[in-house]
Amino acid sequence: MKKDFISLRDFTAQELLNLLVLANQVKQNPRQTADFLRGKSFALIFQKPSNRTRVSFETGIFQLGGNSVYLAPDDISLGKREPTEDIARTLSRYVDGIVARVFSHQDILDLAKFASVPVINGLSDLSHPCQAMADMFTIQEKFGSFKGLKMAYIGDGNNMTNSLLIAAAKLGMSMSVATPQGYEASADYVKAARECALKNGGTITLTNSPQEAVKGAQVIYTDTWVSMGQEEETTQRLKDFAGYQVDEKLLALASRDHIFMHCLPAHRGQEVSAAVIDGPRSVVFDEAENRLHMQKAIMIFLYTFKHA
Ligand code: CP
Ligand code: NVA
Numbered sequence: 521m522k523k524d525f526i527s528l529r530d531f532t533a534q535e536l537l538n539l540l541v542l543a544n545q546v547k548q549n550p551r552q553t554a555d556f557l558r559g560k561s562f563a564l565i566f567q568k569p570s571n572r573t574r575v576s577f578e579t580g581i582f583q584l585g586g587n588s589v590y591l592a593p594d595d596i597s598l599g600k601r602e603p604t605e606d607i608a609r610t611l612s613r614y615v616d617g618i619v620a621r622v623f624s625h626q627d628i629l630d631l632a633k634f635a636s637v638p639v640i641n642g643l644s645d646l647s648h649p650c651q652a653m654a655d656m657f658t659i660q661e662k663f664g665s666f667k668g669l670k671m672a673y674i675g676d677g678n679n680m681t682n683s684l685l686i687a688a689a690k691l692g693m694s695m696s697v698a699t700p701q702g703y704e705a706s707a708d709y710v711k712a713a714r715e716c717a718l719k720n721g722g723t724i725t726l727t728n729s730p731q732e733a734v735k736g737a738q739v740i741y742t743d744t745w746v747s748m749g750q751e752e753e754t755t756q757r758l759k760d761f762a763g764y765q766v767d768e769k770l771l772a773l774a775s776r777d778h779i780f781m782h783c784l785p786a787h788r789g790q791e792v793s794a795a796v797i798d799g800p801r802s803v804v805f806d807e808a809e810n811r812l813h814m815q816k817a818i819m820i821f822l823y824t825f826k827h828a
Contacts, residue, residue, distance in 0.1 A: 526632055560586040563619070565607075576815055604627055616638075646706065656687050673741045674734065681697060682706050689716035698764070730770055736774070740779070771796060
């Protein structure tokens with residue numbers, strides 16, 4: 521049975537912990553896995569732009585001895601030139617895995633349903649699990665463990681928020697999410713995260729107050745106010761998110777040992793001040809680097825998957 525990486529909701533807490541162990545092994549000893557994908561190819565389907573996801577997957581596949589085939593938005597025109605299920609079936613005859621960055625999450629589900637090879641979610645409008653796991657790996661590197669930590673997410677309740685909620689709750693962190701009214705994270709993801717948090721010793725709090733959210737938090741996270749595909753809403757969003765910038769004044773309320781995180785690309789002067797993202801507590805480029813190690817681990821994890 522092939523295993524996909526679509527949502528962190530599909531994995532147990534123990535499976536996510538195992539993935540973190542694997543990412544650490546891959547990072548510490550990259551030579552050990554240098555042949556893991558020898559003779560294997562991955563198709564990378566991108567409907568949206570990308571720096572980190574594309575480059576870290578292509579490089580990671582190369583470092584594992586495999587080959588990647590990048591398919592830009594106009595190359596296969598997912599869902600337009602031919603049905604998604606035919607793309608999934610065709611690619612499965614050529615390649616050993618598919619990474620897809622899409623608008624509609626349903627496209628990832630359809631690819632996974634009809635492909636006979638593993639499908640990895642490289643971001644959809646609903647979630648960004650590869651980034652969230654690279655972030656958990658970064659948090660573990662900085663703090664050693666998750667228990668007792670509080671993450672504050674400030675800004676737009678988007679794909680990043682949804683994946684972070686599940687990751688944090690499964691790994692035993694507490695999370696407080698501050699968004700303007702009308703920009704909350706997916707209610708379904710919040711409900712699932714609350715159920716996980718209950719089992720794993722954390723709490724999930726929603727608020728409209730950035731000040732309340734960051735109080736005592738060790739991990740402060742933000743993301744763009746205008747995600748890919750929402751460009752037409754820019755003027756309205758910039759108005760609605762006024763007061764939600766992560767700046768030094770806000771961070772004075774956080775735990776003194778806090779770190780600042782952002783999945784990037786960032787917009788200095790909007791969701792974060794330059795002083796914060798370029799300051800000493802920012803770990804944004806560690807997160808970016810960890811995409812590489814984590815995604816190599818995800819590919820190995822899927823091919824060697826055992827329920828835990
Ligand atoms: N964080 C992230 O996914 O970056 P890209 O959009 O550049 O891939
Ligand atoms: N929320 C952002 C994340 C980019 C990595 C977007 O979807 O554009």
